Amino acid sequence: MSKPTLALVGATGAVGTVMREIISSRADIYGEIRLVASARSAGKVLRVRGEDVVVQALAPEVFDGVDIAIFDVPDEVSADWVPIAAARGAIAIDKSGTFRMNPQVPLVVPEVNPDDARTRPLGIVSTPNCTTLSMMAAMGALHAEYGLRELVVASYQAVSGAGVAGSARLYDEIEALAGDRTIGQTAGDVRKALQNKLPEESPFPAPVAFNVVPWAGSLKEDGWASEELKLRNESRKILGIADLKVSATCVRVPVITTHSLAVHATFAGEVTVADAHRILNAAPTVVVMDDPANGVYPTPADVVGTDPTYVGRVRQAIDFPNTLDLFVCGDNLRKGAALNAAEIAELIVATEF
Amino acid sequence: MSKPTLALVGATGAVGTVMREIISSRADIYGEIRLVASARSAGKVLRVRGEDVVVQALAPEVFDGVDIAIFDVPDEVSADWVPIAAARGAIAIDKSGTFRMNPQVPLVVPEVNPDDARTRPLGIVSTPNCTTLSMMAAMGALHAEYGLRELVVASYQAVSGAGVAGSARLYDEIEALAGDRTIGQTAGDVRKALQNKLPEESPFPAPVAFNVVPWAGSLKEDGWASEELKLRNESRKILGIADLKVSATCVRVPVITTHSLAVHATFAGEVTVADAHRILNAAPTVVVMDDPANGVYPTPADVVGTDPTYVGRVRQAIDFPNTLDLFVCGDNLRKGAALNAAEIAELIVATEF
Numbered sequence: 001m002s003k004p005t006l007a008l009v010g011a012t013g014a015v016g017t018v019m020r021e022i023i024s025s026r027a028d029i030y031g032e033i034r035l036v037a038s039a040r041s042a043g044k045v046l047r048v049r050g051e052d053v054v055v056q057a058l059a060p061e062v063f064d065g066v067d068i069a070i071f072d073v074p075d076e077v078s079a080d081w082v083p084i085a086a087a088r089g090a091i092a093i094d095k096s097g098t099f100r101m102n103p104q105v106p107l108v109v110p111e112v113n114p115d116d117a118r119t120r121p122l123g124i125v126s127t128p129n130c131t132t133l134s135m136m137a138a139m140g141a142l143h144a145e146y147g148l149r150e151l152v153v154a155s156y157q158a159v160s161g162a163g164v165a166g167s168a169r170l171y172d173e174i175e176a177l178a179g180d181r182t183i184g185q186t187a188g189d190v191r192k193a194l195q196n197k198l199p200e201e202s203p204f205p206a207p208v209a210f211n212v213v214p215w216a217g218s219l220k221e222d223g224w225a226s227e228e229l230k231l232r233n234e235s236r237k238i239l240g241i242a243d244l245k246v247s248a249t250c251v252r253v254p255v256i257t258t259h260s261l262a263v264h265a266t267f268a269g270e271v272t273v274a275d276a277h278r279i280l281n282a283a284p285t286v287v288v289m290d291d292p293a294n295g296v297y298p299t300p301a302d303v304v305g306t307d308p309t310y311v312g313r314v315r316q317a318i319d320f321p322n323t324l325d326l327f328v329c330g331d332n333l334r335k336g337a338a339l340n341a342a343e344i345a346e347l348i349v350a351t352e353f
Numbered sequence: 354m355s356k357p358t359l360a361l362v363g364a365t366g367a368v369g370t371v372m373r374e375i376i377s378s379r380a381d382i383y384g385e386i387r388l389v390a391s392a393r394s395a396g397k398v399l400r401v402r403g404e405d406v407v408v409q410a411l412a413p414e415v416f417d418g419v420d421i422a423i424f425d426v427p428d429e430v431s432a433d434w435v436p437i438a439a440a441r442g443a444i445a446i447d448k449s450g451t452f453r454m455n456p457q458v459p460l461v462v463p464e465v466n467p468d469d470a471r472t473r474p475l476g477i478v479s480t481p482n483c484t485t486l487s488m489m490a491a492m493g494a495l496h497a498e499y500g501l502r503e504l505v506v507a508s509y510q511a512v513s514g515a516g517v518a519g520s521a522r523l524y525d526e527i528e529a530l531a532g533d534r535t536i537g538q539t540a541g542d543v544r545k546a547l548q549n550k551l552p553e554e555s556p557f558p559a560p561v562a563f564n565v566v567p568w569a570g571s572l573k574e575d576g577w578a579s580e581e582l583k584l585r586n587e588s589r590k591i592l593g594i595a596d597l598k599v600s601a602t603c604v605r606v607p608v609i610t611t612h613s614l615a616v617h618a619t620f621a622g623e624v625t626v627a628d629a630h631r632i633l634n635a636a637p638t639v640v641v642m643d644d645p646a647n648g649v650y651p652t653p654a655d656v657v658g659t660d661p662t663y664v665g666r667v668r669q670a671i672d673f674p675n676t677l678d679l680f681v682c683g684d685n686l687r688k689g690a691a692l693n694a695a696e697i698a699e700l701i702v703a704t705e706f
Contacts (some may be wrong), residue, residue, distance in 0.1 A: 140556045147378035149674075154507030156604065157444055157566045171534045178531030181524045184609030190665065211614055211654035212606055214666050214680040219645050225670045232671065245672035248616035249680060251509065253565055254607050256537030262507035262602035262681035264617075269501040273576065292572050301543040301564040313567050315576045318585065320503075327567040327602060 003031035004067035004353050007090065008343065009081065010266040011035035011046060011055060014164045015072040015095065019338035020048045026342065029349050032240040033313040036062050063088040068348065070341045075234050086123030091348060093125050093341050097226075107237045109133065109187060110343040112283055117347055125344055128228040128238060130336030131155055131216070131250060134259040135328045137240060137335070141283035142276060142324070143239050147268030152230060156253045157216055158300065161332050162203040165254050169202050173209035174254075179243060185211035208254050216250040216315040221222075225250055258300035259332045266323040276324055280311050285335070287352030293341050298329040307334055356384035357420035357706050358442065359698065361470040364388035364399060364408060367517045368448065371403045372691035381569040382702050389415050416441035421701065423598035423694045424448060439476030444701060446694050450579075453479040453587060457537045459471035462486065465493030466640055470700055478697055481591060482583040483689030484508055484552065484569070489591060490688070491661040494636035495629060495677070496592050500621030502675075503598040506584060509518060509606045509613040510569055510678050511653065515556040516686050520609050522555050527607075528655040532626045537563035556581055559608050569603040578603055612685045618640065619676040626667050633664050638688070643667050651682040660687055 008023070012017045016037070023033065024047075035046055035055045037126075042057035056062050059157065069090040071078050078096035085092045099105040106116035107126045117125050139148065159166040169327060175195040177183050177190065183269060184190055190207040206213045217226030232246035253260075280286045287308040288300045298310035310329040317323035330336055361376070363369045369390070375401075381406045382548045386401055395410035409415050411434060416422060422443040424431050424483045431449035438445045452458040452475070459469035459691065470478050481489065494500065512519040530536050530543065534537045537543055543560040570579030585599035606613075639662040642651045645650040650665035663682040670676035683689055 089578055091643050097691050124672075152617045154503045154602075156606070168534075174527060174531050178527050181521075184654060184657060186658045187656055188654070189657075192682050205648045205653050206652045210608055211652050212608060213652050214613070214615070214650050215645065215648075223643070223645060223666065224671075225645070247617050247670045247673055247678050249507075249617075249666065249674070251511070251613075251615065251680070255563055255565060260567070262567070262604065264505045264600050273699075290576070291567055291569065292528075292576060292578070295558045295568075299559045299564050301537060301541070301560050303540055304537060304542075305539045311575065312653070313602065317600045318577075320600055323600070326605070 001099050003029065004349055005065055007032070007056065007063060007069040008038055008065045009035040009036040009069055010072035012037045012041045012044065013072060014160055014167065015333055015337040016042065017344065019070065020046060022342050024049045027347060028156060034062060034066065054179040060084050060088065063086055063090050066090040067353070068093065068345050070345060072341070076240040079264055082124055091120070091123055091125065093344050095341055096129050097129065097339055099124050101237065102130065104108050105268040107234060108344050109136045109140065109238050109340060110347050111283065112238055113136045113240065114347055117344055122158060127341045128234045129227065130161055130332040131157060131227055131259055132231050132234040132238070133336045133340055134330035134332060135261050135263060135309065137230065137285045138280060138311045139263070139265065139282060140239060141279050141286060142265065142267070145279050146271055148239060148241060148244060148265060149268055150266035152264040153246070153248040155248065155250045157173065157250060157254070157333055158255040158257045158259055159208055160257040161216070166203045169204065170208055170254055170256060173207060177209055177310045185249070186318065206254060208252055211254065213252040246310065255300045257331060257333055258329055259336060260300060261328045263328055264317065264323065265326070266320060269322060271316065271322055271324050272317055276314050279330065285309060286311060288312070289298065291339060297327060300329055302327050304331055306331060307339055325329060326349055327332040354379055356382065357502060358385040358418055359383040360387040360389055360416060360419045362389040362411065362422055364532065365390045365394045365397065367520065368686055368690040369687040370427065371693065373399060373425065373446065375691050375695050377402045380422040380607060387419065388413060398507035413437050416443050419443040420706070421446065421698050423698060424695070425690065435477055444473070444476055444593060445450065446480060446697050447588055448480050448690055450482065451581065452477050453481065454590065461593050461697050462489045462493065462693060463700050464490045464636065466593065467666065467700055470697060470702070471683065475532060478491050480573060480694045480697060481587045482580065483685040484510060484516055484580055484612055485584050485587040485591070486689045486693055487683035487685060488616060488660065490612050490638045491681055492618065493592065494639060495620070496631050499624055500633050500655060501592060501594060501597060501618060502621055503619035504588065505617040506599070506601040507615045508601065508603045509608070509643070510603060511607065511608040511610045511612055511685055512561055513610040514569070519556045522557065523561055523607055523609060525551050525562060529601055531564055531687055557605060558628055564607065566605040567602065569605055572679055606702050607682060608653045609657070609686060610686055611657040613653060614681045616679050616681055617670065617676065618679070619673060622675060624669065624675055626669055628669050639664060641665070650680060653682055656682050657684055659684060660692055662688060
């Protein structure tokens with residue numbers, strides 16, 4: 001069979017940029033690659049696989065002849081355009097939140113539930129939220145052995161989770177505040193210093209430099225943030241545990257890229273640190289960094305830009321039976337977004353083309 | 354009775370500086386105030402209550418005639434000198450970790466267990482670790498009404514928890530990295546950029562600018578960090594719950610001052626958000642900031658330098674009965690250190706002098 005044609009929709013964004021790098025550095029399994037973006041970006045020339053490609057404006061015809069279309073666009077754009085791509089015969093892999101909880105759309109992490117990608121009545125496969133993805137390879141491996149029952153999660157989320165504008169805002173804020181060695185010591189001083197130097201409009205609801213902000217996403221019922229509910233609902237769907245108990249608190253931190261999670265995970269039976277290390281070491285895309293005596297644990301700055309899910313600080317909970325506490329880092333633009341979508345595409349190509 | 358004589362030991366440090374401000378701004382209940390520090394700082398002139406005071410070198414005689422001595426010095430200095438102060442007749446209020454878990458030393462948060470301060474067979478009262486203190490006023494209020502059973506905590510700890518050197522290091526790192534709008538995007542780039550510009554020695558085991566570091570304190574048994582065990586053991590002692598279940602993961606974040614905690618708290622009976630708000634609003638030193646529809650939740654930058662414990666993001670856990678998820682901020686130098694010690698001293702003066 002001839003090599004499949006790929007369309008990357010949203011090719012100019014933060015994830016789109018990483019997606020082009022990832023597609024360019026992995027096995028070359030595609031024939032034509034089309035880059036698609038909003039009309040504003042049409043005509044731009046971007047590189048993929050070492051070639052210059054002219055960006056096309058999003059239109060129904062760009063999907064003609066496309067086998068696989070990977071979408072990284074806002075929810076409302078996906079809502080409109082993913083079905084159009086599917087109707088034109090493309091298998092649509094969608095990074096947005098629009099279809100993730102649709103029972104007719106599989107939500108896939110290739111290490112965890114690859115078989116789910118085969119059944120897609122709407123022609124759509126969804127890829128999870130970046131926060132959920134940051135831990136999923138690790139939690140999937142532990143679940144397969146131990147049977148996961150409960151998750152209590154606190155996140156340390158990078159600003160690039162809010163796109164290129166998120167990263168730009170943190171760089172801007174740091175530049176505006178650097179050199180003031182009294183900043184961050186008086187209530188409101190960061191906010192005041194930024195008011196004079198930066199536009200009030202920000203991707204974040206509070207200053208993010210010299211700060212942490214306990215909010216990600218939009219307000220849902222009963223005070224929950226959308227990101228916290230995604231982590232709950234998507235974990236249940238990916239792991240296939242309908243009654244998994246999940247509580248999450250999502251917090252933005254002044255890190256450019258790589259989400260971290262403090263995870264308190266309770267399983268069906270007994271767990272030990274040595275055994276958890278064995279399971280995680282055996283998981284192909286998980287790297288264990290867990291030797292605190294020698295200062296070894298994952299941090300965003302040390303793992304950003306790489307593919308694996310990193311796990312450290314694995315401890316047996318002292319007071320909670322069958323429970324591990326651990327710290328996980330994953331690049332939110334790679335495994336958390338572009339890489340997982342690319343892997344879903346590779347999985348489909350390998351098994352169906 | 355004449356006004357008591359106070360000695361502040363460790364008057365020149367990060368907490369000592371805040372302590373002098375706090376003593377100067379609250380009701381003036383002391384007679385003489387002596388400032389004490391290491392021999393290196395002796396002879397310095399520092400201000401307290403608007404007066405210049407010459408710093409004295411730590412020596413047994415400085416405690417003669419002292420009624421209350423507040424110590425903010427490293428553990429090993431407290432181990433040597435707190436008993437000397439007590440032997441000379443001072444009531445010693447110690448901020449170090451040395452005596453906190455000693456059954457003959459009360460560990461006191463005035464809002465939670467004020468009566469414990471009355472019985473001190475060694476003449477010593479301990480004040481808790483700053484991370485524990487950041488949440489204790491809030492958790493004490495909830496415990497009094499609901500009966501606390503379990504705590505799962507993830508911390509977002511400020512660099513000034515590591516003293517003046519901790520704050521200096523974050524300012525240094527930010528200055529060294531600001532302006533590079535590619536930093537934090539490639540594994541190890543932050544570390545490499547700092548190597549060329551700053552001394553390798555740091556109060557932190559990894560870069561803290563553009564990063565989070567899942568480590569605080571020293572390595573204890575089974576992979577636990579000392580800070581995580583303190584949070585467990587001190588919470589049990591302060592709240593008087595010998596079998597309280599606690600799991601904590603402590604993480605350093607690039608914030609100068611104010612610790613934040615994501616808390617998952619399980620109680621003996623039913624809880625609601627409205628009722629929790631009522632309890633927390635009634636607690637005199639707790640401020641509820643919980644209106645996410647209007648962007649209201651506590652962040653370190655908005656509350657630093659103030660006294661209360663701030664609580665936001667109060668949610669009823671969806672899958673866990675009798676459980677609240679919440680986000681707490683407290684200034685680690687004020688309530689987390691100097692303020693709590695000052696309040697213990699005030700409590701003792703009010704009831705015993």
